[in-house]
Amino acid sequence: MSSLYLHIPFCRSKCPYCDFYSQVADESQLDDYIDLLDAELQLQAGRRPATEPLETIFFGGGTPSLLSERQVAQLLNRANQQFGLARDCEISLEANPGTLTGDTLKEYRSAGINRISLGVQALDNTQLEQLGRGHTVEETRAAIAMIRQAGFDNLNLDLMFARPNLKTCDLESELTTLLSYGPEHVSLYGLSYEEGTEFFSRLQRGKLREADEALYREQYLLLHHKLTQAGFEHYEISNFARPDRRCRHNMSYWQRRTCLAAGCGAHSFEQRDWGIRRAVPADLDRYRRCLKNHRSPAETLETFTRQQAMAETVYLALRTADGLNYERFYQQFNQHPQQVFAAQIDRLAPHLLIHTDRWTFSIDSWLIYDHLISHFL
Ligand code: SF4
Structure with a gap:
């Protein structure tokens, strides 16, 4: 997709x-x-x-x-x-x-x-x-x-x-x-x-x-x-x-699927290797100059390592009610999230709802989401 x-x-x-x-x-x-x-x-x-x-x-x-x-x-x-x-x-x-x-x-x-x-x-x-x-x-x-x-x-x-x-x-x-x-x-x-x-x-x-x-x-x-x-x-x-x-x-966005983007100030994500995020700087004159010269106006913001991709997969999934599905994570990374993030899971224990097939955050945890995900950054 x-x-x-x-x-x-x-x-x-x-x-x-x-x-x-x-x-x-x-x-x-x-x-x-x-x-x-x-x-x-x-x-x-x-x-x-x-x-x-x-x-x-x-x-x-x-x-x-x-x-x-x-x-x-x-x-x-x-x-x-x-x-x-x-x-x-x-x-x-x-x-x-x-x-x-x-x-x-x-x-x-x-x-x-x-x-x-x-x-x-x-x-x-x-x-x-x-x-x-x-x-x-x-x-x-x-x-x-x-x-x-x-x-x-x-x-x-x-x-x-x-x-x-x-x-x-x-x-x-x-x-x-x-x-x-x-x-x-x-x-x-x-x-x-x-x-x-x-x-x-x-x-x-x-x-x-x-x-x-x-x-x-x-x-x-x-x-x-x-x-x-x-x-x-x-x-x-x-x-x-x-x-x-x-x-x-x-x-x-929350499932880290490819999203092309165009326009001055736009951000894109490409699901290639472990993920590449690009952005077009918010500068209309530069945008115009690049395109008049047939050059892409986008700059690479982040090329993900495997570890970064795994962390982002977890914390973006925890924004959603579906949460992080263990099986899907394993299919993507060939490792179980419980092993990769054992230390973080210990620290997040009071906030994380642990189901048989996935983790989710409660509504209360969503209120302090930025603080909680800092454990993965
Ligand atoms: S100035 Fe900002 S908030 Fe107001 S309409 Fe434009 S984008 Fe929306």
């Missing part, structure tokens, strides 16, 4: 908490960028041996819903021509409320998009304003209605918790509203204050207060309980799905 990630590093405006690489762009810059992405796909295909058809494609950003149907179709046609698309290829596009129209959505569907991931983030206008999101609750509701009318039956809604001044009871009523929209998938993000962002400097100046550990935990557990009660599977630390609606693209 292989996947393709297409990065669109443009937004209408910059949200004050966001540390992703994105720029505010006009239409001519977008056209120019799509031609560069197209050229990068051709360059990549020319340098790689033939692969299996793509099983998933993900337009991420940034705000990919700034693209026109023509631009989306140009990239999908190129991906199909160069790599081939599996018959049931999952093709997702990230969108923000306020950037969509009914016509564009219908055209996206005709171009091949079959899954929309909508950046809802909050369902309270005061909170949305504080987050600088540039859309309202009414626009979110209208966007969801248009997405359904256009025929999309696979919809993810992103929701943020641990926001400034967010009471848990208010989050609960926002979640009730979100569930009334009937999504197939929900992704949760706890707000973090990243250096270099406007929110970070407001935090430093005492203008914002960070949710403490207890509040973060309370809100995460509330979301877990409410969503699982509503029939969602909590299948990864931050992701919930209706039966058979897991995001196949994201599963490929």
